[in-house]
Amino acid sequence: MESFWNRVANLLNTSTVVELAQILDVKRSTLSSWIHSDRRPPMEVLLKITRLTGVDIHRLERGFSYSLEEDDEVAEHHTSIKRFELIEFINSLDDEELEVAWAFVRLCERRAVKTRTSKPVQQPKG
Numbered sequence: 001m002e003s004f005w006n007r008v009a010n011l012l013n014t015s016t017v018v019e020l021a022q023i024l025d026v027k028r029s030t031l032s033s034w035i036h037s038d039r040r041p042p043m044e045v046l047l048k049i050t051r052l053t054g055v056d057i058h059r060l061e062r063g064f065s066y067s068l069e070e071d072d073e074v075a076e077h078h079t080s081i082k083r084f085e086l087i088e089f090i091n092s093l094d095d096e097e098l099e100v101a102w103a104f105v106r107l108c109e110r111r112a113v114k115t116r117t118s119k120p121v122q123q124p125k126g
Helices: 004-012 017-024 028-036 043-053 056-060 068-092 095-118
Strands: none
Touching: 004 043, 004 056, 017 028, 017 043, 043 056, 043 068
């Protein structure tokens, strides 16, 4: 099975650690350490890899085929990635955009509460 870092290097069409480090904007020594210890990069670098390759984190990690037994683990990981990306997006908003986003969240929250508390519609008898 191909390693995580081999997949990244292949997807970015790089043949050396120096090239890959330049593309990812990290120190060569840092990248070498990650590769040799088979460690994953920080989330910021991981998200950069996904943007550059167009490949989601799950496929970077598992390759392009993985067993169904891994689906639960992948789904859990995907949820944490979504949460991180949402936080990253919120942090990028200016004050006005944040107010709009907050109003939208409150609207969604009110609709969710309304949906959960509303009684089911009964079918007419007859």
